[in-house]
Amino acid sequence: xxxxxxxxxxxxxxxxxxxxxxxxxxxxxxxxxxxxxxxxxxxxxxxxxxxxxxxxxxxxxxxxxxxxxxxxxxxxxxxxxxxxxxxxxxxxxxxxxxxxxxxxxxxxxxxxxxxxxxxxxxxxxxxxxxxxxxxxxxxxxxxxxxxxxxxxxxxxxxxxxxxxxxxxxxxxxxxxxxxxxxxxxxxxxxxxxxxxxxxxxxxxxxxxxxxxxxxxxxxxxxxxxxxxxxxxxxxxxxxxxxxxxxxxxxxxxxxxxxxxxxxxxxxxxxxxxxxxxxxxxxxxxxxxxxxxxxxxxxxxxxxxxxxxxxxxxxxxxxxxxxxxxxxxxxxxxxxxxxxxxxxxxxxxxxxxxxxx
Numbered sequence: 001x002x003x004x005x006x007x008x009x010x011x012x013x014x015x016x017x018x019x020x021x022x023x024x025x026x027x028x029x030x031x032x033x034x035x036x037x038x039x040x041x042x043x044x045x046x047x048x049x050x051x052x053x054x055x056x057x058x059x060x061x062x063x064x065x066x067x068x069x070x071x072x073x074x075x076x077x078x079x080x081x082x083x084x085x086x087x088x089x090x091x092x093x094x095x096x097x098x099x100x101x102x103x104x105x106x107x108x109x110x111x112x113x114x115x116x117x118x119x120x121x122x123x124x125x126x127x128x129x130x131x132x133x134x135x136x137x138x139x140x141x142x143x144x145x146x147x148x149x150x151x152x153x154x155x156x157x158x159x160x161x162x163x164x165x166x167x168x169x170x171x172x173x174x175x176x177x178x179x180x181x182x183x184x185x186x187x188x189x190x191x192x193x194x195x196x197x198x199x200x201x202x203x204x205x206x207x208x209x210x211x212x213x214x215x216x217x218x219x220x221x222x223x224x225x226x227x228x229x230x231x232x233x234x235x236x237x238x239x240x241x242x243x244x245x246x247x248x249x250x251x252x253x254x255x256x257x258x259x260x261x262x263x264x265x266x267x268x269x270x271x272x273x274x275x276x277x278x279x280x281x282x283x284x285x286x287x288x289x290x291x292x293x294x295x296x297x298x299x300x301x302x303x304x305x306x307x308x309x310x311x312x313x314x315x316x317x318x319x320x321x322x323x324x325x326x327x328x329x330x331x332x333x334x335x336x337x338x339x340x341x342x343x344x345x346x347x348x349x350x351x352x353x354x355x356x
Contacts (some may be wrong), residue, residue, distance in 0.1 A: 007274040008350040010339040022338065022346065025162035026331065029137055033168045036130035036175065037063030039091040039306075043190040044111075049093050056311045057091065057098075059320040061290045064174060064250070065308040066100075068294070071178040072242040072303055073102070076232045082116045083109050086186035088306055100306035102231065114187035120180050131179045134172025141169035149259045156276045160346035161334040164279055165327075170253060177246060234301040243298045250294065254287040273348040275334040282326045289319060 014022070038057050041049075056062055070088050074080060087105035091098060121127050145167060148155025175182070232238055257280060272280075293310065302309050310316045337348035 004271040005274055005277045006271065006350055007333075007337065009336050010350065011336055014338065014340070018340075022161045022335075026164060026334075028165075029141075029168045030165040030327075032130075032134055032137060033060065033063065033165075033171060034058055036134050036172070037066065039066065039089055040184060040186075041091045041093055042108075042111075042188040043093045045093055045095040047095065049098075052317050053097070053312065055324075056317055056320045057307075059316075059323060060168065060171060060286055061293060061319075062308050062311060064171060064290060065294070066306050067175050067178045068242070068246045069100070069303055069306040070181055071246070072239055073231075073306070074178070074181050075238040075242045076234070076236065078230055078232065080119050080181075082119045083112055085119050085181050085183055086112055086116055086188075088181065089183050090186065090188060091307060092188075097312045098307045102304050106230075108188065111189045112186065113189050114185070116183045116185045121182055122185070126184050127182045128179075131172075131175055131182065134169065134175055136172075137169030138172035141166050142173065145170070145256055149256050156272055157347050157349050158345065159273070159276050159279060159334075160348050161331070161338040162346060164275065164330045164334050167257075167283055174246065174249060177242070234304065239303075243294075243303070247291070247294055247298070250287060250291055254284070254291060257283045257287060273337055273350065275330065275337050275348040278326065278330055278333060282323070282330060285326070286323060 037060075041054075041057075073088055077084065084105060087108045088100075090108070091100060092104050092108065093099075094104075116122075121131075144153070144155065144158070147153035148158075293308070297303055297309060308316075334348055338346050339348075341347050
C-alpha cells in the first residue's frame with residue numbers, strides 16, 4: 001500500500017466573482033468556529049497580553065478544552081448560579097497570565113457588573129444562535145465525512161478551496177455538551193473600565209469594607225467560597241463520565257480522519273491531490289495533539305480551569321503557530337488546485353485521477 005500525491009495548477013479558469021464565493025465559503029466555518037468558541041477577555045492586569053499570549057486562545061484545541069471544562073465544571077457543581085456561569089465563560093487575564101480556575105470563579109464575583117439573567121443559556125440569545133449555527137454546520141460536515149468513510153461517496157473528489165475548513169464544523173457538535181451553560185451576557189469591571197469610572201460609580205459595586213480592585217485581585221489569597229463544598233471531587237463519577245463522553249467523539253474523529261486517506265479494499269496505491277493530503281495531515285495533527293493533551297490533563301486531574309493549562313507554554317505557542325501556518329498553506333495550495341469539474345462542483349483532483 002502507498003500514497004500517490006499529485007499537485008496540479010488548474011485554477012486559471014476561475015473568474016473573480018467565483019473566487020469571492022469560494023473564499024467566503026472557505027472562511028465561513030473557520031470564522032464561525034472562532035467567534036462561537038473564543039471567550040470575551042477580562043483584563044485584570046495593567047499589562048495587556050502580547051500577541052503570542054493571545055493567539056493561543058484561537059487554537060481549536062483551546063476552544064474544545066473550554067467546552068469540555070465548562071461541561072465538566074457544571075456536572076461537578078453542587079449548586080450553579082448566574083455568577084458561576086459568567087465566570088466560567090469569561091477569560092481572565094491577570095498579572096500571572098490567563099486564569100479560568102474555580103478559585104477565580106469565586107473571586108471574580110465582586111467585579112461582575114452585569115450578571116446573566118439565568119444560570120442557563122437563554123433561548124433568545126447570541127450564544128444560542130451561535131450554537132444553532134455551528135451545530136447545523138457540524139451535522140452537515142458529519143454526514144459528508146461518514147459518507148466518505150463508508151465509501152458511499154468519494155470524499156476526496158469533493159475537496160476544494162470552499163471545503164477545506166468544512167470538517168471544523170464537527171467541533172460545533174462538541175459545543176452541545178456545554179451549550180446550556182454558554183453565554184456572552186456578562187460584564188466585569190476590568191482594568192480598562194476602571195480607569196474610566198468615577199468614585200461614585202466605583203463604590204456602587206465594589207464593597208467599601210474590602211478594598212479590592214482589578215489591580216489588587218492578584219494579591220487576594222483567600223477564596224470567597226470553600227471549593228471543596230461547592231464541587232464534587234475530580235475523581236467522582238460525574239467528572240469521569242463527562243471526560244469519557246467528550247473523548248470518545250474526538251478519538252472517533254481521529255479514526256475517521258485516518259480512514260479517509262487509507263487505501264480502499266483491493267487498492268495498492270491511493271491517489272490524492274496535494275490539498276487532500278495536507279488537509280488530512282492538518283486534522284490528524286490537530287486531533288492527535290488534542291487527544292493526547294486531554295488524556296494527560298484528565299489523568300492528572302487538571303481539568304478545573306476553563307483555559308487549557310499549557311496555554312502559556314512555549315511549545316503550545318509553537319503548536320498553535322504550526323496550525324495557523326498549515327491553514328495558510330491549505331488556502332494557498334487549494335487555491336492553485338481548485339477547478340470546476342464538468343458536472344459543476346469544484347474539486348482539487350486532476351482529470352487523470354477523476355477519469356474525466
